Amino acid sequence: MPHQTPFPNLVLAGNWTYPGTGQSAAVTSGHMAGMKILAKEAARQGRS
Numbered sequence: 001m002p003h004q005t006p007f008p009n010l011v012l013a014g015n016w017t018y019p020g021t022g023q024s025a026a027v028t029s030g031h032m033a034g035m036k037i038l039a040k041e042a043a044r045q046g047r048s
């Protein structure tokens, strides 16, 4: 399941999202989702 949802401010993370199941994958998923949120916020504030 992708991190991004049809709702702009709802990003998913965890076992059922990319890159897959297991503790390491869940942590990676959370990191990737967090980075997506930070990138989006930076773009919103006009920073890249």
Ligand SMILES: Cc1cc2nc3c(=O)[nH]c(=O)nc-3n(C[C@H](O)[C@H](O)[C@H](O)COP(=O)(O)OP(=O)(O)OC[C@H]3O[C@@H](n4cnc5c(N)ncnc54)[C@H](O)[C@@H]3O)c2cc1C
Residues within 6 Å of the ligand: 013, 014, 015, 016, 021, 022, 023, 024, 026
């Ligand atoms: C018995 C077992 C052994 C495992 N062994 C391993 C292993 O050796 N190595 C490995 O890599 N992986 C293992 N896994 C898999 C690993 O536990 C999961 O991949 C990982 O925990 C997923 O993390 P998560 O944060 O996505 O979900 P979870 O760890 O399941 O966290 C979800 C949290 O959300 C909470 N929650 C749920 N619904 C709500 C709600 N409505 N409101 C508020 N909170 C809610 C839950 O209580 C839970 O605390 C094992 C899994 C099981 C079941």
